[in-house]
Amino acid sequence: MATKDYIRERFFPHMWCPGCGHGIVLNGLIRAVEQLGIDKSNIVMVSGIGCSSRISGYLDFHTLHTVHGRALAFATGIKMSRPELNVIVPMGDGDALAIGGNHFIHAARRNIDMTAIIMNNRIYGMTGGQYSPLSGYGTLATTAPYTNIDHSFDIVELAKAAGATFVARTTTYHAQQLPDIIKEAITHKGFSVVEILSQCPTYFGRKNKEGGAVEMMERMKDNTTPIGSKAKQENQSLIERGIFIKKDMPEYCSEYGKIIERAMKGK
Amino acid sequence: MGKKPKLKEHRINRNWCKGCGICVHFCPKNVLELDSEEKAVAVRPQDCIACKLCELRCPDLAIEIITE
Numbered sequence: 001m002a003t004k005d006y007i008r009e010r011f012f013p014h015m016w017c018p019g020c021g022h023g024i025v026l027n028g029l030i031r032a033v034e035q036l037g038i039d040k041s042n043i044v045m046v047s048g049i050g051c052s053s054r055i056s057g058y059l060d061f062h063t064l065h066t067v068h069g070r071a072l073a074f075a076t077g078i079k080m081s082r083p084e085l086n087v088i089v090p091m092g093d094g095d096a097l098a099i100g101g102n103h104f105i106h107a108a109r110r111n112i113d114m115t116a117i118i119m120n121n122r123i124y125g126m127t128g129g130q131y132s133p134l135s136g137y138g139t140l141a142t143t144a145p146y147t148n149i150d151h152s153f154d155i156v157e158l159a160k161a162a163g164a165t166f167v168a169r170t171t172t173y174h175a176q177q178l179p180d181i182i183k184e185a186i187t188h189k190g191f192s193v194v195e196i197l198s199q200c201p202t203y204f205g206r207k208n209k210e211g212g213a214v215e216m217m218e219r220m221k222d223n224t225t226p227i228g229s230k231a232k233q234e235n236q237s238l239i240e241r242g243i244f245i246k247k248d249m250p251e252y253c254s255e256y257g258k259i260i261e262r263a264m265k266g267k
Numbered sequence: 268m269g270k271k272p273k274l275k276e277h278r279i280n281r282n283w284c285k286g287c288g289i290c291v292h293f294c295p296k297n298v299l300e301l302d303s304e305e306k307a308v309a310v311r312p313q314d315c316i317a318c319k320l321c322e323l324r325c326p327d328l329a330i331e332i333i334t335e
């Protein structure tokens with residue numbers, strides 16, 4: 001099938017700004033689903049609110065556009081009632097880790113089989129460039145005109161510590177790695193977290209004088225490195241990308257199925 | 268399979284292209300440019316190696332590489 005078979009063409013051109021990284025995530029996600037050959041009607045995409053969350057409107061899967069920060073809670077309900085479906089939950093950095101931080105750690109802890117994709121542009125894009133828990137110390141935002149003094153989360157470390165059984169990171173620059181990682185995440189049985197560094201040229205880029213989309217993507221190339229590379233040993237400030245964790249653990253819906261069986265037998 | 272795909276055409280959707288320049292900048296063969304309306308065009312198609320990086324990186328799904 002072609003890209004067009006996976007989108008709702010009537011909503012195009014989409015609402016994202018020129019060069020917004022979220023469009024590249026959309027692009028890569030379509031390739032991943034296409035290559036996996038999953039039937040569109042077996043995919044449920046659940047999103048919250050944010051520029052990132054608008055992605056669910058553009059894709060021709062079963063989609064739910066819910067409330068800010070709560071996508072994982074809605075997704076949990078769907079997965080518990082229809083565990084045979086593939087559940088994909090794209091979220092913004094604010095959506096997933098500010099207002100939605102609690103849902104995030106507990107979904108990871110339960111190891112419920114779904115794919116959380118965090119489109120991390122280090123800012124609240126939709127509401128006008130306020131800093132997020134991923135902006136980082138020393139950055140500029142509409143709400144931090146004299147620089148941000150909040151330190152940022154490391155999504156990979158947080159997801160690992162919370163119990164996610166698949167944890168990976170890539171960027172919108174790495175256009176071949178992006179669909180490959182999403183494919184592995186979708187295939188993994190358990191809670192999968194994929195952090196995708198994405199650019200918001202309109203707010204993060206402009207506020208932090210990082211230039212436009214092209215310059216921001218050049219930065220992703222320069223500032224990241226494959227996990228465990230020699231470059232990383234020599235320069236600790238490089239951000240690693242690749243698959244950090246992929247392990248088997250009892251999955252929540254399967255375990256719940258066993259509980260139902262036990263209860264039916266009365267013991 | 269095995270054989271390198273050969274370019275047939277660059278299919279660029281001018282209604283969707285927002286002129287971000289990502290495809291132009293990252294093309295390894297410098298095939299693309301933005302025209303006077305800030306839309307991507309293939310000005311040196313003969314140099315294209317059909318790597319599809321432009322297609323994969325376009326945030327607007329506006330460019331497609333058609334191969335033979």
Ligand SMILES: Cc1ncc(C[n+]2csc(CCOP(=O)(O)OP(=O)(O)O)c2C)c(N)n1
Binds near residue numbers: 091
């Ligand atoms: C309960 C609630 N609180 C606040 C908002 C306002 N709001 C909408 S989107 C958003 C943050 C968006 O940032 P992020 O999740 O990083 O997504 P982005 O737009 O950057 O992709 C906020 C605070 C809301 N819609 N609902």
Ligand code: SF4
Binds near residue numbers: 016019121126200202
């Ligand atoms: S404001 Fe930022 S995140 Fe939102 S569409 Fe524009 S570039 Fe993308």
Ligand code: SF4
Binds near residue numbers: 327
């Ligand atoms: S990457 Fe896409 S939207 Fe950007 S200039 Fe090229 S074709 Fe247009």
Ligand code: SF4
Binds near residue numbers: 296314321
């Ligand atoms: S397919 Fe590759 S070489 Fe051809 S225009 Fe696109 S990026 Fe350039």
Ligand SMILES: [Mg+2]
Binds near residue numbers: 119124125
């Ligand atoms: Mg954001």
